[in-house]
Amino acid sequence: MAFDFDLFVIGGGSGGVRAGRVAAQNGAKVALAEEFRMGGTCVIRGCVPKKLMVFASQFSAAFVDAKEYGWDVGVKPTFGWMGFRTKLHAELERLEGIYRKLLDNNDVTIFDSRAVVKDAHTVVLNDGKEITAKTILVAVGGRPVVPDFEGSEHAITSNDIFLLDEMPNKILIVGGGYIASEFAGILNGLGVHVTQAYRGEQILRGFDNEARELIASGMVEKGVNLQLNTDVAKIDKVGEAFAVTFKDGAVHTFDQVMYATGRRPNTDGMGLEDVGVALGKSGQIVVDEYSATAVPSIYAVGDVTDRVQLTPVAIREGMAFVETVIKGNPTPVDHDLIPSAVFTQPEFGTIGLSEEDAAKQEAIEVYATTFKPMNHSFAGRDDRVMMKLVVSKATRKVLGVHIVADGAGEMIQMVGIAVKMGATKEEFDRTVAVHPTMSEELVTMKEPVRTT
Known part of the structure; x- marks a missing residue:
């Protein structure tokens, strides 16, 4: 059977765009449909605008600290939401344009339309147009939901x-x-x-x-x-x-x-169950380690599968899909030891097992310290940071690292490499500290504070 496309991607978020673009670079004829805006949750209404708002929100504390460091900041600073919002939306439009250009430059056909699945090889657009593809990739993400109660x-x-x-x-x-x-x-x-x-x-x-x-x-x-x-x-x-x-x-x-209080995969009305794709209790698409569904020609990546709801994970899943389906090199998705950051204030970076989860699996040692960092102490703030290593007694491998501090997300990205490689506590110890930094504590803690 001759198909209109080799690959039809439903969803223009990080996972779908990456899979579509790289598939096209590897010789596939690709189409992609997006019903809202290119970029998905991360770029349009998630990580990117949120992180920019994090940056904006941190200036209030910085202005206070500046006085303690000798700066005369003059009149009390005020925040102008509409000015910020205008620039924020302009930035999101710029990023959306980059996503579109990446697809255009790789000859991916874009449909600005909702697409639903009719059968194992056919999708239907809003205008009723039917398009066939050898493989369909569903990457429609998820959405926040409000529970049903009065008001x-x-x-x-x-x-x-x-x-x-x-x-x-x-x-x-x-x-x-x-x-x-x-x-x-x-x-x-x-x-x-x-x-x-x-x-x-x-x-x-x-x-x-x-x-x-x-x-x-x-x-x-x-x-x-x-x-x-x-x-x-x-x-x-x-x-x-x-x-x-x-x-x-x-x-x-x-x-x-x-x-x-929760998010739900965007599978409502997609026609997936009608063609044999299995959905979980929350509406997520059930896939195997290769992101394949119960229908051999239909795959799914990203938040719609509810495996690990992180943008870099969706991108990795999209790349593994291309390796498996387009390049013929079966590649399972690696969801083990994923570093992540939570941009709370204070910020949190983490990889691996928590102390509680590790203790349920084996005997461990815990190396941890909390302290006032130099910049906060000088400014008269009471903010404390934490550096924590969870270590296997048997293998000496570092099973988990947990950092609560300014820049914890940046730190955990680097530490994540060592943990992913299976570094031991002694290898951390052999690393010379960078002084004066908060992160030097990760390589200077010599005695455990707890053992199990």
Whole structure:
């Protein structure tokens, strides 16, 4: 059978664009459909605009510190949201243009349309046009969802933050994951009165407990009103504000309520189950180690598979797909030992096992230190940082590294190389420290603080 294309990619996010572009570079005839904007969650409404907002929010503390370092900063600085937002959107448009140019330069045919699957080799566009392909790659990502409760329609999500016409004076952020915690720090730094409510015992569930505790206390010290073991019962609109009734009966009023309690794969109405693609309980596409679905000609990468919801992982999955399907070199996706950063304030970088998870698997030693870094101490701040190594007693391999500090994301990228290579504690010890830095503690901790 002759097909219109060798590969049809549904979704113009990081994973889909990378797979489509590289497939085309390797001789495949490729088409890609995107119903919204090229770049996906990361570029348009995720990591990129969020990180720019992180940068903007950190200036409030920098202006205060500047005085302690001898700078006369003059009148009290103020933040202009609309000026920032205008430049932010211009930057996102620039990046979207780069994504399109990358595809155009590699002769990928772009359809600015929603595409759904009709059968194992056919997709249908919004206008009814049917297109055939030897292989279909689904890379449609996911979206934030708000649970259904009385007044839930009044809540916004992280997607909406970048579109606000003005910064709220008071906001309630519901959730305890990295998105909720990051935006709590961002908006607090921009001068918003932030309350973060989470129904659990501590934010950032699944991460190292010692790191979680330090991050939470640091957020509170910076002004976030963190309310744990707390959940919302209902939201009522009162004029331009929102009266939130909590499950303990307390009622508080906010200008905005943002929910960051979970995301769902964008598989609704895609026609996948009708053609035999298996979906999980949350709507995620079930795939094997090669990103293949139950239908031999249909593959999926990125957040829509709900494996590891990180942009670099989606890109790696897209590259492994190209190796496997286009180049004929079966390549499983490596999801082991992925370094990651959480841009809370304080920032968190992590790779490998938490102390708690490692202790469940084998006997370990824990090397850890918390201290005031030089720059914060001089400025009179109480902020503390943490450096932590989780080490196997048997093999001496470093099983996990957890950093809470300014620039933790930058540090963990470098440390991640050593951990991925299987470095031992003694190899860390043999590395000469760079002084004076915070990260030198990673190679100078000689005695464990705990063993199991």
